[in-house]
Amino acid sequence: MDAIDEKILSELSRNARTSHAELGHRVLLSRNAVRQRIDRLERKGYIRGYTIVRDEDSDTGDFVSALVLVYRQDRMRGGEVLAALRRIPEVVICEVLSGDFDLMVRLEAQSLERIRGIWEDIAQMPGVSNTVTGFGLSRVINRPRVMRSQDSEP
Incomplete structure (x- = not known):
């Protein structure tokens, strides 16, 4: 894991829906290079899943x-x-x-x-x-x- 991977993880932690193109712009890589890095981070276990975080006050149902x-x-x-x-x-x-x-x-x-x-x-x-x-x-x-x-x- 290098500094670019850390930056990608940081950006995805803030907004997991950020497109590969936008991530590429932020870390100065092509969209394809970002996709390859994300694939590698998933394979190595640095990214182990994606989840939904709900607001406490949302009307999507109380748990x-x-x-x-x-x-x-x-x-x-x-x-x-x-x-x-x-x-x-x-x-x-x-x-x-x-x-x-x-x-x-x-x-x-x-x-x-x-x-x-x-x-x-x-x-x-x-x-x-x-x-x-x-x-x-x-x-x-x-x-x-x-x-x-x-x-x-x-």
Whole structure:
């Protein structure tokens, strides 16, 4: 990754819909050269996906969020639980924790009923011994992750 790649990532972080031609103008490369660099950044994992970020006040529908802390029966052989969680689209984050809890799962869904259904599914999974769930009441800080040069090292 060089300085031009960093500039391309910075520009795409500000506006992922910027055209290759516009990016080329900003980094002093041709549209085709920018496209090739973006393709390479995707292949190497520097760009791993594209997403939609919604305004909190938008009328596109409110999401309900919840954190589910999961106790597994066997921490070392709990891969089935992780595989099942990967198949639930409303699971937006799943982290393995140290300490008392084994997993922290963040859910975002269209309704409380859907969250409840997912919670029931998680609680009934083979290998799950207990869960503790908390609902998000309001979002106070919502920072997108900013890539810094040290974060982008392979």
